[in-house]
Each structure stands twice: as C-alpha cells, then as structure tokens.
Amino acid sequence: MTSVKQSEVSPEFRREFEALSARWLADKDVASASELLFAASLGYSDSSVHQAAQFLIDSPGVSTQLRRLAVGRLPKVEEVPAAEIEHKQTFEIRYLKSKLVEHPRNALAHVELARAYVSLGLTEKANRHIRVAIQLAPSSRFVLRAAARFDVHRGKVERSIKALEGVASRDPWLAATLVAVADLSGKPIKKIKPLRELLEQTNDPAEKSELAAALGTFELKDAGIRRARKYFQISAVAPNENVVAQLFWLSKNYGVNFDRSLLDRGEAFEARAQSSAEANDWENAIQACLRWLDNEPFAIRPAFEGGYIASEMLGDFKTAKEFAHRGLISNPKSGGLMNNLAYALIMEGDIVGAKDLISRAKQFLGNDEERERAVLQATEGLLLYRQGNAADGASHYIACILKARELKIEQVVQLAYLHFCYEELRIGHAPPFWSIEELQKVFSGDEVSKHAKIVFNRMVQPMLIARQKYGLIDSGYGAPLPMLVPPT
C-alpha cells in the first residue's frame, strides 16, 4: 500500500486520524473500524488500519462495499503481471463508449478510447476523441501529453505544438513535451528562454527531470555534448522511465554517467530492453520489448527492436511475427514492419504471403527511406532464392550491400552479406567473395559488429560445417566487394 510520508501529513488530518485510530483500538466495533478505514483511504496508514480492515472482513453482516474497501487496505499478496493481462481492445472500446454515453465530459475516457482506436489502426476515429479530450481539459498535463504523442504518431504535430506553446512555460512536463515534439518534427521552438527559466524555477528533481533531458537533447544537437551535459546531470537526479532510456543511450554514445540501478524501475522497459540487448540477454530483451509495447501500443520502436532481436539474434520467427503484427495494427503503413513480417514468413515457408507483403511494402516506403528500401531489397533477394531464382536473388543482395555501403550503414552491409552467404551455402555454393577461412577470420575478429558475429555463429557457421562435407561449388562472384576490411 502506498502511504503518505508521516512528515508530509497535515497536522489537522493527523489529529483526526489519530483520534479515529485510538477510538478503534478502544471500541473495536464496526462503526469505529469503518471510520478509520475511510480516513486511511486518503493514503495515510498505520498498523491499526490493517487490524480494522481484518476486523471488518471477519465481521458478519458488513456490507459488500465496506468489505471491498477493507480488502483494499490489507497488504497486497502479489500483483498480476502486466504480461498476463489480455488485450481486449474491442471489448474496451465498447466499455469506454458506454461510459461516454453516461459521462460525455470524461476527458480521460476520450483519451483511453483514442488509445484503443489507435491500437486497432483507426487513427481518424482516435483523432476525433483526442480533440474532444483537449476541448474538455485544455490545460491537463495528461491529455496534452497523450495528444502530443498521438500527433507524433500520425505525423501531424502542428496542432499539438500550438496547444503546448500556450501552457509550456507554466508546466515543466508540458515544456518537456513541447521540446521533444519540436525536436522530433524538426520544427523550431519559438521561445526557448522561458523554458530554460522554468527549469531553473522548478525545485522538485522529479518535476524537472524530463524538461532537463529534453533541453539537453536540444543542446546536444545545437551546441554539442559539452553544453548538454549539465542538463543531463540534472535529469539524472530523479528520472522517469523515458529519461532512463535516454540516459542509457547517452551513456553508450557520449559517455554520460549512468546509474544501472535505474534499470530496475517499474516501467523502464525501453532502457531495460536496451540494457538486456547490450548484455546479449535476448530473452529478457524480448520480454522488455513486449512490456514496452504493452505500455505504448502505438509506438513503433518496440515492434522493430523486438522483431529484430527475435529474428536475427534468436531465429524465433513466431515471436518476430507477433511483434510485426502488433506494430502493424497501429502503424499499418510501416514498410519496415512489413519487411520484418515478410522475412519471418519466408523463414517459416510462407512464400505467397511474403511476396504480397513485399509488394505492399514497396508502395508504402517513401523515397527518403533509403535504409528501409535497401533492407527490403535483401528480403526480396531471400524470396527469390527461396523461389529457386538464385541469380536474381544474388543481384538483390549485392544491390542491398552496395546501397548500404553508400549510406555507410556497416551493420546492414555485414548482415546482408551474411544472409547472402547463408542462401548461397544452402544451395551448395561456396561463400561469395571470400574463402571459408577468410570468412571465419573476418567474423571472429573485431572489425565486425557484435550482432554480425552472433548471426554468423547462429546461421552461417553451422551451415559451413554441414555443407563442407559435400564440397562447395564456387558460384564465381569474383573479387570481394569493398564492404569489409579485407582479411590480412
């Protein structure tokens, strides 16, 4: 039970509580027990409350409601893990709609309904409810933050920025949201000075943490890590789960100090996923991604991260499909997720389904999404190999490798090459470009990424051992592509 700290309690209320507690201890009847419980419901408690609650539970003839209140005041035995809570969006929508019929001014229900609609990919319906919620609670921190997150999701942040600009200089949480939304959308912040002043005026470290992190990110892009560091130090005093994830990322990329005990915080799923992945603890990373997705059903990143880990690191295509499916519900136009799903389907043998997905992904991927287009080419190469068209498959892989090289995305270069190798080995060919010994040397050295090494050991190495027995045919791809540091 969460209780208010003794020192924080108003003296008048404490007197009232102590009088009720003394009265219960002397009288031990239903009336005194219930009055004590009513007072304890305000968040203040002592051992007498547990006794009174137990007394009411054991007393015959006590009303159901009072008994329910008493049960709520007893220490909780265990909590139901969030992962066990089923997703019943349709049921939830029905429930929330009926709630709104009775209480149309309930802004929270409008936000929840919008969230449920987004989870089903019904963005326009969700938008209507988000707008109503803003009308009902125009200065509510919860409503405005939910609206901002929703607008970022659908890529139309102008209205959110306008709504936030009006209130940001008074509330550090809304100021943080404004900075983050403007940063994500590449829009300028009209007045940054009042936000910096607000940070200085805010005393509570928990209140200022997110704003400090947002301003730090702003400075990082604008002026570099030296000026940003002081903001990150402020944000690290009492960070919430978003800031924990950000600090973890900064610790990896800019050497900002990071307290690992922050990872144990209740809802720091994003940071926990990153940390587990860093420690090669893939099972926990997947669990953290699932919880992250439960927590933020319309976020696309947990679907990508979880799907990637399941496919590439573990070869668990069932889980990879689940991530892609869940991500696609709220992001139905994501070509990247379609690619991930297509890859998992091909690996499970569903060529027809994968082909359809690849052609849809091509339609949805924009011209600026070059990385995603390159990866999709590799997946299409895989599809062609599995359809028996090795020559076209190989040219798709090579095209992907060249494009990724041009974009300087070394991880994609290495992974695409390994998948290319795997497909060649699978059909009895020798590895392209390099000999087996050269290949083994490169992928056991320090020049390749950690993920490439894992994929090599999981997929390519066993195939090399299996195929070497029968001898491998050189398919004649000639000189190595300039993709990796050549083995010495």
Place this chain on the structure above:
Amino acid sequence: MSDAYPETSEAADPLIGSTLCDGWVIAARVNRHAKQSGGAFSYGYVATKGEEQAYVKAFDFEGVFKAEDPMKELEKAVKTFNFERDLLGVCEKSNMKRIVRAIGNGVIDNANVPFGKLYYLLFELADADARLHVVANDQGDIAWCMRCLHQIAAALRQLHSKGIFHQDLKPSNVLVFQGKKASKLGDLGRAHCSGMEAPHDGALVPGAWRYAAPELLYRSGLTDKAAQRSASELYLFGSMIYFFVMHVPFTPDLMNALRPEHRVALFGGGNLGVLFRDVLPFLADAQSELLRSFKAKLLQTVSGNDELASQVTDFLRYSTMPDPMLRGHPSARRMVNGNPYELERFVSGFNVVATMLERRQTPANARGT
C-alpha cells in the same frame, strides 16, 4: 453529538449525579472517548428529568493544559463553546425543525473539572445515528434512506437560509428520532455562520478530512470562500447519497480509484494548484466509475426501476462533480444570477423519490385505494 447511541460506560464517572439547569440530572455516560471539536474536548452523557431524557454535551477543558500554549488553546476552546451555543440559539429562534433542538446550556460548579466549572449543552436525545442503520446492514431500507436524504437536504436548506453552513455533514451527525420516522442534523461545532466568527473559520478542511471535497484535499478550493462553502456542502450531501446506498463515503472510494501518483501529493508542498488541475480528468474518470457501480447497486435495491435509479444517480453526479466549477444541479447552474450549489431541487427530488418508494412499500388497501 456523534455518539448519541445509548452505549453506557461501566466506569464510575464523577459527573454522574450532577444537577444541571431546570432540574436535569446527569444519569449515565454514553461515549467512552472524548470527541475533539475545535480545540475543546467533549463527552456525551444522558440526563434525566422525571420520565424525560436528554443528551448532554459536556465540555472538557482538561486537554487544554496538555497543549504547548495552554492560554491560546483555552481561548479557542471557550470560543468553540460560545460559538456552538450561540449558533444553536439562532437555530432555535428560527424554528429549524430539522436541526437537533438544544434544550438548554449552562455552567455548573463541579470540583472535579478544571476551574471548578462544567460547561455543557443540553439536546433532545436521539435514538441512534444514521451510521448504525446502514454500515452494518447490507439490506438497508431504501425508502427510509431516501426519506432520510430528503430530510438531510431540507435541514441543510434551513441552515443555508440563515447563512449557516454545517461543514461537517457525515453519517454520525445525522441523528434518528421516533423510531426512524424523523432524521435531524446535529453537531454544529464545525459550522460557519456569516454573522459570527468561529475559531475554525480559517481551517483548510473545516470538517472531517475523510469526507471532504477533493478540491480541499488538494488545497485548490475556489477563491470565493462563500462559493467554496456552498460547493463543499453540496459535495458532502452527495457523499451522504453515496453512503446511504454504498455504505462507504464518496471521498475514500474516489481516492481509492486513483493511481498512487495522483494520491500521494495530497499533503505535499509545491504548486498543488497545478496538480489538482492535472488530476481533475482522473477524478472525473473515477467519479464516472463510482457512479456506475452506484447505479448498479441501486438498481438491485429498487427492483430494477431504471428511471428512479437514474434520477438518484444524476443527483449524485451533480453533487459530487470533482471540479467545483461544474458542481451543482444543471437547472440551478443555468440560472444567470442563481446559486449553482442550491439544494432546492435536491429537497424536492428526494421527496418525490422517497414518496414513490414509500407508496410501493405500503399495501394498496392501507392507502385506501
């Protein structure tokens, strides 16, 4: 006053046998524990005069000397006594039938109490308080509950008409007389009267915290003190509606429906005005949840009469709106120069509901049809 149900103490009490005004004699103690009211402690006794019985609220100033600043506490205690006595005089003068009648008051010499003087107030004796009829009984008499609510609303309206706000409306202050036929409001010790100064006038929560309106708990009451008093009073009445059906006051259930992060800041420092504004959507959501369970329970009690259950649920909604700016009966809120928190419509509404239920309980032949 809240301990009026006859529960006598076995321990010997030096005040028993003392003679009060008009020949009343203290016969027995009814509560074992002192009740605190604005710095003064009081004990309840039953006094007799022939066949008649009355309730004595005897003020105990002993606690004053345990305080850090005894003189200040003494002043406060005396003011509390004088305030309640004068207020009861106003009620008596205005012939308020729904307020517990004061029979008398006075001071008697008694060597067993501080200063050798016993200050007391004498009231008509109640059968019990409303709490006993509902808390320990899941199958309450709904017609009686609605009649009781009608009488409480009428009592509040009587008080408001004279500029008095009870401010401590709770089940233990609703006293039942004549075998449940009549209910009256007692204990004006925490009241506000526009023409009188009370020691607790500056208190953040004048009554019990566990029944208080959420805006007071979050220290975000309306800046117009008079409007806030009316808004709080209406909320307290709404809490009584909830209590009579659910057997739990509204505020504890409302707080339980909130997430811990919205609850724990109740007593903290900082800019709580911002917090209340921020918590309001959550409070509104919690209220709608409570209204749902309230209506479901009420429907069971009134054998599925949806119209009646909806009407009472609407009364509860209007009176317990977490946002004080939205509280009040819609018809009252629509009046340009009216008082949005007025109780007139609640009085007539509960009268209609109670009459409907009483008629249903009374056999047709008994009604002469």
